[in-house]
Amino acid sequence: MRLPNGTGPIGSKPGIPGPRSVLGWKMNMLRFFRSPFAYQRLLYDTYGNLVALNQGDKPSVVFAFGPEHNQQIVTNPDFFEISSELVKVPKETVLGQLFYHNLPLMSGEKHKQHRRLMLPAFHHERVMRYGAEMVRLTERLTDEWQGRAEIELNQEMKKLTQRIALKTLFGVANEEELDEMGTLITQMTKSILWVTLAPVNLPYSPYRRALRVAERLNVHIRSMIERKRSEPDAADVLASLVHAHDEDGARLTDEELVGHTFTLFVAGHETTANALTWTIFLLSQHPDVMSDLLEELHGAVGEGEPALEKLNSLPLLEGVVKESLRLMPPAQIGARVTTASCELGGVTIPPNTNVYFSQFITHRLPELYEEPNRFEPGRWSTMRRTPYEYLPFSAGPHMCIGWGFAMQEMKVVLSILLRRFRFSVVPRAVISPNLVMRPVNGMPMRIVPQDGKFGREPVRGTIRQLVDW
Ligand code: HEM
Numbered sequence: 001m002r003l004p005n006g007t008g009p010i011g012s013k014p015g016i017p018g019p020r021s022v023l024g025w026k027m028n029m030l031r032f033f034r035s036p037f038a039y040q041r042l043l044y045d046t047y048g049n050l051v052a053l054n055q056g057d058k059p060s061v062v063f064a065f066g067p068e069h070n071q072q073i074v075t076n077p078d079f080f081e082i083s084s085e086l087v088k089v090p091k092e093t094v095l096g097q098l099f100y101h102n103l104p105l106m107s108g109e110k111h112k113q114h115r116r117l118m119l120p121a122f123h124h125e126r127v128m129r130y131g132a133e134m135v136r137l138t139e140r141l142t143d144e145w146q147g148r149a150e151i152e153l154n155q156e157m158k159k160l161t162q163r164i165a166l167k168t169l170f171g172v173a174n175e176e177e178l179d180e181m182g183t184l185i186t187q188m189t190k191s192i193l194w195v196t197l198a199p200v201n202l203p204y205s206p207y208r209r210a211l212r213v214a215e216r217l218n219v220h221i222r223s224m225i226e227r228k229r230s231e232p233d234a235a236d237v238l239a240s241l242v243h244a245h246d247e248d249g250a251r252l253t254d255e256e257l258v259g260h261t262f263t264l265f266v267a268g269h270e271t272t273a274n275a276l277t278w279t280i281f282l283l284s285q286h287p288d289v290m291s292d293l294l295e296e297l298h299g300a301v302g303e304g305e306p307a308l309e310k311l312n313s314l315p316l317l318e319g320v321v322k323e324s325l326r327l328m329p330p331a332q333i334g335a336r337v338t339t340a341s342c343e344l345g346g347v348t349i350p351p352n353t354n355v356y357f358s359q360f361i362t363h364r365l366p367e368l369y370e371e372p373n374r375f376e377p378g379r380w381s382t383m384r385r386t387p388y389e390y391l392p393f394s395a396g397p398h399m400c401i402g403w404g405f406a407m408q409e410m411k412v413v414l415s416i417l418l419r420r421f422r423f424s425v426v427p428r429a430v431i432s433p434n435l436v437m438r439p440v441n442g443m444p445m446r447i448v449p450q451d452g453k454f455g456r457e458p459v460r461g462t463i464r465q466l467v468d469w
Contacts, residue, residue: 016052025053074396080336101259121240157273171236278328287454319377325392432461
């Protein structure tokens with residue numbers, strides 16, 4: 001059997017180049033986790049677009065770089081599956097209810113059916129309806145910033161995207177409930193690592209604590225589900241999921257609703273917070289672009305509330321967001337595991353091999369992007385790229401369901417914050433992104449009321465190897 005797009009069965013040329021460490025492939029993975037960007041660059045520059053970290057003769061991990069490999073991997077989910085290895089919580093526990101029912105871990109018909117049921121909540125008109133809350137909550141944040149001279153931007157963006165997610169996903173009724181849910185979900189996401197590494201239910205263990213938080217979260221989400229049943233017109237995502245049904249009447253069960261909403265929250269808020277953080281950082285380091293963008297925003301929006309339709313027709317705002325997601329994609333690498341022997345780029349990959357595809361490397365290929373390390377939003381005014389050449393939201397059946405939501409959220413937030421404040425990085429701050437594109441030391445920013453006096457501050461950190469200016 002031969003798969004589409006050139007993937008096929010065993011029988012092709014064996015052997016994939018790659019570094020061989022006497023201490024084994026795990027040593028090389030450690031190097032990857034420690035310096036994800038420099039290490040990917042080194043692998044690509046040294047070994048080419050298919051690189052293996054071997055255990056004996058067998059590849060344990062394969063890095064597959066470039067648009068063709070991206071396409072083969074993301075469009076063939078039967079052979080390249082999203083691994084469930086990381087989520088090792090027992091299914092029958094209350095934790096299992098939060099972690100098992102989610103789109104990334106589903107496949108085949110079940111994935112298609114659930115995605116179909118969820119899609120209406122992310123249609124353009126629905127996302128436009130969430131816009132009013134995005135505006136209100138961003139303005140609430142700017143009120144909280146009054147009188148402050150310095151902020152940690154990444155933390156503030158996380159606070160904001162969390163509030164937006166809670167309001168638009170669950171329709172949380174009041175600010176107190178909003179913050180309480182936020183705290184519970186933050187505690188839960190912080191425990192994920194412990195839950196996975198040491199699922200031991202002993203008194204005072206992190207796992208026991210996680211179980212308690214999961215119980216409270218479950219109770220909260222289930223009571224919201226009940227509330228939505230009696231509110232057919234509610235405009236939030238959960239309400240849409242509660243009322244969604246197939247032509248043959250199939251609906252999501254309560255357990256599935258809990259899992260999906262929890263996943264939407266986790267998948268949606270930190271990625272968007274990191275994307276906003278890097279966009280504001282890049283703008284603060286590119287005074288000319290910032291000045292042009294402010295002019296575009298003032299021309300279109302003036303002083304008042306941004307009209308959502310208008311924001312979608314601003315070419316520079318669109319270019320700024322796209323260019324930021326190109327250079328600093330919050331999901332900078334994607335992971336799959338092979339379900340059977342298959343062929344990738346003419347080479348046989350055995351079953352159970354971890355295969356990584358890289359948005360980071362693809363987005364910086366000089367044959368696709370001239371001067372790839374430069375922040376040039378203007379390039380998007382004429383440039384078109386295929387879904388495998390530009391894929392901040394991935395592509396194929398598991399492509400981000402919330403991409404339109406995220407794009408609108410970023411445009412709304414930027415249009416408000418940039419007109420109110422001028423941001424400048426604290427001089428000589430150390431700015432370094434980690435594996436999931438979070439600035440490891442935060443993003444310390446000085447803010448003053450917007451006065452148009454833009455200038456670039458010197459910074460240190462690994463960002464200096466990632467962006468040319
Ligand atoms: C800038 C912000 C965001 C980025 C960069 C991003 C990126 C991604 C990527 C790369 C994937 C696919 C992963 C893969 O192929 O392995 C994905 C999937 C997903 N994202 Fe997002 N995302 C963002 C915002 C959101 C938001 C706001 C939501 C929901 C409100 C969301 C919900 C999801 C869900 C549910 C999936 C799984 C889809 C499936 O498996 O069918 N994301 N996202």
